[in-house]
Amino acid sequence: MKTKITLLIALFLGLSVGFAQNEQECMTKLSLMTEASKAKNYEAAYPYFxxxxxDCPKYNKAIYVYGEKILNHYxxxxxxxxxxxxxxxxxxxFDERMANFASISPVGEYQSEQCQLKYDNKEALGLTDQDVFDCFDAAYKADKDSFKSAKSLxxxxxxxxxxxxxxxKTAQxxxxxYDDVAxxxxxxxxxxxxxxxxxxxKEDSGVALTKKEGQYKTYYSAMVDAFDNVQLGVDxxxxxxxxxxxxxxxxxxxxEANKTNAVWLQRAMNKLYEKGCKEDPMFxxxxxxxxxxxxxxxxSYYLYVITGEQKYLDQTMDLETDPFKKAKLYYKAASDFKKSGSYGKARQYYQESLNLNPSNKNPHLQIASMYASSANxxxxxxxxxxxxxxxxxxxxxxxxxxxxKYVESYNAKAPTKSEIFAEGNAGQSIKIGCWIGRSVTVPNL
Structure with missing residues (x-):
C-alpha cells in the first residue's frame, strides 16, 4: 500500500513539475516573441510565435495579437x-484565436477580418465574388453587433x-x-x-480634456469620418x-405581401424619398x-413632405427623442428647405441639427454654400x-x-488685398443684408 501511495505522489509531483516547466517555457517564449515584435524584428519573433x-495555444491572447502583426509583415x-x-x-x-479565446474574439469581428483577407487576395486564392460575399454574409449574420469594420461593410x-x-442577385x-449595411x-x-x-x-463647457480623453476624441472623430465616407461609397x-x-x-x-411589415414599409418609404420618388402615389x-x-x-416627417403642413414637421420633432436621430431629421428638413430656396429656414434647421450633433460638420458646409450662392x-x-x-x-x-478646400475656394472669390486697400475698410465690419442678416469683418492688411 505504501508503495502505491509513493508511486502516486511521485507521479503527481512529476506532473506538477512538468506543468511548471511547460508554463515557464510558454512564459519565456511569449516574452521573447513580444519583445521582438515591439522592436518590429518580426523575423526573430516568428519562430517563437x-x-x-x-505548444501553448491557450496561454495568452498576445500570441494572436502579435501573431497578426508578424504574419502581416511576411x-x-x-x-x-x-x-x-x-x-x-x-x-x-484567426480560427485558432476564435477557438482558444472565444470570449474576447467576437465572430463578427474576426470572421470579417478573414473575409477581408480573402477579398484582398481573391484572385490568388482562386475565390469568386460569391465565395467572398458568402464569407462576409455568414460573419454578418452570425454576429452583426461586432461586425464593425467600415472597410468591410x-x-x-x-x-x-x-x-x-x-x-x-435580385433587385430586392x-x-x-443596402438597407442592412446603411x-x-x-x-x-x-x-x-x-x-x-x-x-x-465637455470642452465647450470649459473643462480641459485629459490626455486619454484627447486620444479618444481623435479616435471617435476618425471613426465618424470613416463611416461617413463609407456611406458615400455605398451610395x-x-x-x-x-x-x-x-x-x-x-x-x-x-x-400586398408586406403591408403589415413595418420594417419593409419603413425601408421602402426611405428609399423612395431618398431617390426623389416622393411625388409618386406609391410613396x-x-x-x-x-x-x-x-x-x-x-x-410624421413624410406626411409633412406629402402635405407641406408645418404641423407634421413640428410633430416630427416632438415625437423623436433620440438626439442623433433628431439631428438627422433636422438635417433632412434643412436640406429640403435649401432645395426649395428657403435659405433662412434651412439655416435654422441646419443649426438645430448642429446643436444636437456637433460632431457632424456637414451643416457648416451647407450653410457656407448657401452664403456663397447668395453673394450676388x-x-x-x-x-x-x-x-x-x-x-x-x-x-x-x-x-x-x-x-x-471650400475655405480656399471661397477666399479666392473674396476681395483681394489691393481692393481692400483701395476701399480703405480693413478691419471694419460689413453688414450683409437679405436672408443672411450677418456681419463679416474685412481682414486687416
Missing amino acids: MELRK IKKSTGAEKLGYVNDLILM YVYFKLMVSLYDSGN DLFDK EKIEEETAFNAKKLNELIN KELGDRANCENLIPLYQKNY VTIVKQKNTIQPDAST SCGDTNFNKRAVFWLAANEAAKAGGAGS
Whole structure:
C-alpha cells in the first residue's frame, strides 16, 4: 500500500513539475516573441510565435495579437506562393484565436477580418465574388453587433452590387442588403458621434480634456469620418440601380405581401424619398400605411413632405427623442428647405441639427454654400457682394479638415488685398443684408 501511495505522489509531483516547466517555457517564449515584435524584428519573433501556437495555444491572447502583426509583415514582404502560404496561415490563425479565446474574439469581428483577407487576395486564392460575399454574409449574420469594420461593410455591399450586376442577385436582394449595411453604418456612426459629442460638450463647457480623453476624441472623430465616407461609397456603388423606374414597380409588386411589415414599409418609404420618388402615389400609399400600423417621427416627417403642413414637421420633432436621430431629421428638413430656396429656414434647421450633433460638420458646409450662392443678391456694392465669400469661408472653416478646400475656394472669390486697400475698410465690419442678416469683418492688411 505504501508503495502505491509513493508511486502516486511521485507521479503527481512529476506532473506538477512538468506543468511548471511547460508554463515557464510558454512564459519565456511569449516574452521573447513580444519583445521582438515591439522592436518590429518580426523575423526573430516568428519562430517563437509558431512554437507558442503549437505548444501553448491557450496561454495568452498576445500570441494572436502579435501573431497578426508578424504574419502581416511576411505577407507584405513576400510574393507568389510564399505570400499565399502566409495569407492562408493568417486565415487559420484567426480560427485558432476564435477557438482558444472565444470570449474576447467576437465572430463578427474576426470572421470579417478573414473575409477581408480573402477579398484582398481573391484572385490568388482562386475565390469568386460569391465565395467572398458568402464569407462576409455568414460573419454578418452570425454576429452583426461586432461586425464593425467600415472597410468591410463597404466591400460586403460592393460584392452584392457585383452579384446583382451579374444576374446572381435580385433587385430586392440588392435593396435589402443596402438597407442592412446603411442601418449598420448609421448605428456605428451614432455610437461614435455620441461619444465624440460628450467630449466636445465637455470642452465647450470649459473643462480641459485629459490626455486619454484627447486620444479618444481623435479616435471617435476618425471613426465618424470613416463611416461617413463609407456611406458615400455605398451610395455611389448603388448609384442609379435604385431609381424610381426600378423601385416603384418592385414596391407595387411586393406591397400586398408586406403591408403589415413595418420594417419593409419603413425601408421602402426611405428609399423612395431618398431617390426623389416622393411625388409618386406609391410613396403616399406606403407612408399612410406605415402611419396606420406604426406611427412615429419618420412617418410624421413624410406626411409633412406629402402635405407641406408645418404641423407634421413640428410633430416630427416632438415625437423623436433620440438626439442623433433628431439631428438627422433636422438635417433632412434643412436640406429640403435649401432645395426649395428657403435659405433662412434651412439655416435654422441646419443649426438645430448642429446643436444636437456637433460632431457632424456637414451643416457648416451647407450653410457656407448657401452664403456663397447668395453673394450676388445679398450685397449692395460689388465689394460687399464679394465680402459674402469671407462669411462663407468662415462658416466652412468650422467644418475642420472637411471644409479646407471650400475655405480656399471661397477666399479666392473674396476681395483681394489691393481692393481692400483701395476701399480703405480693413478691419471694419460689413453688414450683409437679405436672408443672411450677418456681419463679416474685412481682414486687416
